[in-house]
Amino acid sequence: MAIEIKAPTFPESVADGTVATWHKQPGDAVKRDELIVDIETDKVVMEVLAEADGVLGDIVKGEGETVLSGEVLGSLKDGETASAKPEAKSEAKAETKPEAKAEDKTAASAASGEEPLLSPAARKMAEENGLAAGDIAGTGKGGRVTKEDVMNAVEAKKNAPAKPAAAAKPAAAEAAPSLGEGDRVEKRVPMTRLRARIAERLVDAQSTMAMLTTFNEVDMKPIMDLRKKYKDLFEKKHNGVRLGFMSFFVKAATEALKRYPAVNASLDGSDVVYHGYQDIGVAVSSDRGLVVPILRNTEHMSLAQVEGTIADFGRKAKEGKLSMEDMTGGTFTISNGGVFGSLLSSPIVNPPQAAILGMHKIQERPMAVNGQVVILPMMYLALSYDHRLIDGKEAVSFLVAIKELLEDPARLLLDI
Template identity: 70%
Template structure:
């Protein structure tokens, strides 16, 4: 029985998506609930699974095509017998080939097959890096680029030299590679441009002595991990709790602008920026004022793991009243973070570095961190921004105040 495979239902905030990767090809056997295609939106990658045991009879949307919510992207024959697995297909005689000239033991994505045909590339010569050895579009591009950077040896039996495929870019070893921007990266670019062009953004700086926090972590990290079932005590948990307390004292920093209205939030939903291969995502810690340090740490770790696998849901990255970003993990000493609209402030953490500091008339070497607060000057005055940052500094330099909320 033939059924339609449809794109997922997108939330109201997502207009459309792009077919990222077909994990199964027409005629290839599928098991019920097996992943068959990834749909990339401007926020997350959504997975579509097989509705039953069977095969895909027709693909209507290839990789790179735009799809709408619930749009039909393929036809599926439930109960039909599929082709042999790639490992079994490799045992077929080499002389056999598929109808489009590609050997049966190489599975190509539609985009990869099209690019190979356009550039006269033999798919059997391309190393596949996709799932189960599948050849992706990028694999074909890398093969073409590699071939163009060294002279090709003509086969001895070739009757005449065929014209070489046009290189992607070549001048000696000056190779260039052109790939389309992902939807996530395009959306990030749009939001950053919106923030810089539609707000009166300003950044204020301060520095915090991290010695008390580092000493606290050193003293209790082993016991903390044991008591909280493997959850490690890091700096982010204390930063989130310090920011939460400071947001309670300065509600304007926790507010947002909606047209000509100021929306004051009676809760603290703190977004934590997480870097992935596809770009920066900001999952949100809901009601951080009710979370313990251990809950913050375990939730952030879970966010990080799922973000790298593209498993975060859209709901987990929607909303938020304040954002924290940590460039220090990459070695950044100082930066000016850009607002995460419609929020009106963002805190930037940086690298901890020992510096000589004057303490009570004496020079001491202390582990210092620069803090940066970017804020929308339309809503937050400089006085509030500075006082907010000083409050975080004081809470971190005397961590007991975080627990006592003083």
């Protein structure tokens, strides 16, 4: 009996998806709950698993094709085994049989001069780290190179002993003739759905919002002293969860959002929706682009819960395992460009939210304190906001509230 393989049901905010990677080919044996195909949306990569044991039949939607919610991707022959598959007539065909080991496939590819198969995510990661497909040992089905294989190859490359300078020169001399003097190399790759969606939303935000940005600066010394004093005890108390700066910003923003509800509001058509809870999105960089998973009900979260959840989001983003639920919703966003060295920027609001807080690099600067010049670790803060919902007075007061809470952390505990 043939079972239809269908695309997942997408949320209302996701119109369609793209077939990213088929992990099985027609005739391959499939186990129940085994990953068959990845569907890339503008938010996450969704996995489609087998409903039963059997053999993969025809593929209706190939890699790179657009699919709608619930659309048929292919078929699964329920109850059949790979032995029913016709025997390969050539050595090349035999190499693609499911019984073939990944090592045999990789070796055969190397011998024939063919590159191992890479998933789109694995190929992008390999290119970013300067690795050729032939440099990576594939452990996936049929010798396919996975993201984990690329990560292992990157680590191996980092840990490999440096080659003597004398040995490096001949290699450079050999590579030189491949490009003539003055040659200018270009590479064209399709934009990922996530990147395209980010671009679309940012352009839409700038063209539809009355967006303004207000700036302030915060003395980070109180937070840094507090963190230095208690970080070891904090990590021991909370089972390895590290105390960072982001949890203080999340808690400070949560308190400020309570005081200024308009900053926590959103626009729905001609209605303003005031949220009686604080769901804060934290911008996280991933191989596929910037993603914003959501911390739910931060008003009820402790510093340890905030740090632990953010660390978990970071791991998921790196492994490409953030779910649609992780990314949906949010009443406010915090973006930390400081981790990349940004000293000052104007973040763009993420609709339908009304505001976004931008953190930046901590930089020592001379500051006037009680008539004396003191060197302090300072950070610029930026609040971009939709002027249709938020007045300038509210925006400035909101940012000042965050500044005061961070410069005197006891206020967070005393609720003052």
